[in-house]
Amino acid sequence: MSAAPGPEARAPAESTYCADHPERETQLSCNRCGKLICASCARKTPVGYRCPQCVRKQQSKFETARWYDYLVAAGISLLLSGLAGALLARLGWFVIFLAPTAGGVISEIIRRAVGRRRGRYLSYVAIGGMLLAGVFNLSLWGLIYLALAASTVHARLRSISI
Ligand SMILES: [Zn+2]
Ligand SMILES: [Zn+2]
Structure with a gap:
């Protein structure tokens, strides 16, 4: 053995x-x-x-956004959300259905405009732009638009906000 x-x-x-x-x-x-x-x-x-x-x-979790990406994100959200909010607030309760769509379109435009680069504060800057635009559109439906659109933008931009 x-x-x-x-x-x-x-x-x-x-x-x-x-x-x-x-x-x-x-x-x-x-x-x-x-x-x-x-x-x-x-x-x-x-x-x-x-x-x-x-x-x-x-x-892949590193910050890749350039400083001007923040300006671009703020500018786009200020302008587009200002326009969308002013239009949609006139439609009354339709805003409940249209605001998330507007938020989705705004976040997609921002994502492309910043070349899909990632930045820690990109979604906050975008929401800041929306809030600023919302100041000029103070009404019940305007505020409901803002809440729905901003939460959509926050969720959609999470992928580029690290
Ligand atoms: Zn080896
Ligand atoms: Zn390992």
Whole structure:
């Protein structure tokens, strides 16, 4: 009877190989997802070694908006929301159906105008523009328009507001 090591005896050793390069042995692992990474896969970050996937995921959350994107977002929402609010407030209760649509159109125009760049405060700036325009349109339906359209814009712009 020979006591040759079975495959189960070797199993723990296999788990010290890089997840993307099965032939490379490594002691490093990503400190975010725990995946094993070899020296060429590891990315040194201020918080330790990470795998390329986690680094990429992190980078997509970075601010990419330029300063003028905020001006563009504020200007568009001020102008368009001012117009939409003034028009829709005259329609009475129809505003309940049309305000979210107007908010959707306004956010789509803003998204395109800023080249889909991301900014931490873009949705707040857009809502600020809408509120400013709303000051000139103070009426019951004007306020209802503002509440519905602004919440739509906030929800739609969340994807570019990090
Ligand atoms: Zn990772
Ligand atoms: Zn590797």
